[in-house]
Amino acid sequence: MKLFLKVALFTLVVPGTVAVLVPLLIKWDRPVAGGATLWLGVCLLTLGTLLYLRCVWDFAVSGGGTPAPIDAPKRLVTNGVYRYSRNPIYVAVLIAIAGWASLFQALVLAAYGIVLFALYSLVVQRHEEPHLARQFGDEYAAYAATTGRWLPRLRRNHPS
Numbered sequence: 001m002k003l004f005l006k007v008a009l010f011t012l013v014v015p016g017t018v019a020v021l022v023p024l025l026i027k028w029d030r031p032v033a034g035g036a037t038l039w040l041g042v043c044l045l046t047l048g049t050l051l052y053l054r055c056v057w058d059f060a061v062s063g064g065g066t067p068a069p070i071d072a073p074k075r076l077v078t079n080g081v082y083r084y085s086r087n088p089i090y091v092a093v094l095i096a097i098a099g100w101a102s103l104f105q106a107l108v109l110a111a112y113g114i115v116l117f118a119l120y121s122l123v124v125q126r127h128e129e130p131h132l133a134r135q136f137g138d139e140y141a142a143y144a145a146t147t148g149r150w151l152p153r154l155r156r157n158h159p160s
Contacts, residue, residue, distance in 0.1 A: 007056050010068040019093045023100035023109055030104045041103030048096030054081055055089045076136045078143050084152040090120045091150055
């Protein structure tokens with residue numbers, strides 16, 4: 001129960017702000033799209049939400065932690081969607097933002113997603129990956145060699 005509360009609090013504060021509150025504050029006065037654009041937005045928002053929920057489930061069950069840096073998983077999580085992407089939580093947030101951009105037909109939200117992706121890339125490459133390499137050593141090196149940073153690799157490399 002304690003782990004669930006920590007995950008819920010983190011989700012409300014961080015992804016909730018970045019993937020819900022900020023997009024709504026940017027475009028709250030704009031009407032929602034109709035037709036196919038509406039359904040695309042709803043599908044992307046749903047996909048982003050479900051992907052995020054699966055990620056936090058894997059962090060809690062397999063890793064014994066939360067997405068919060070102060071309570072990160074104690075074990076390297078490589079199952080579930082982490083078999084295909086080393087950073088599926090960031091991908092989930094970006095998918096949700098693409099959903100808002102579609103829902104409101106707002107290029108400013110697409111630009112917001114691009115800026116977030118650039119920031120995520122910096123954080124991942126300069127902080128998270130070096131930290132995980134130090135924490136998990138060869139296990140992380142093997143995982144990184146076979147799993148794409150953002151998207152699944154078409155052909156998985158095999159470490160030598």
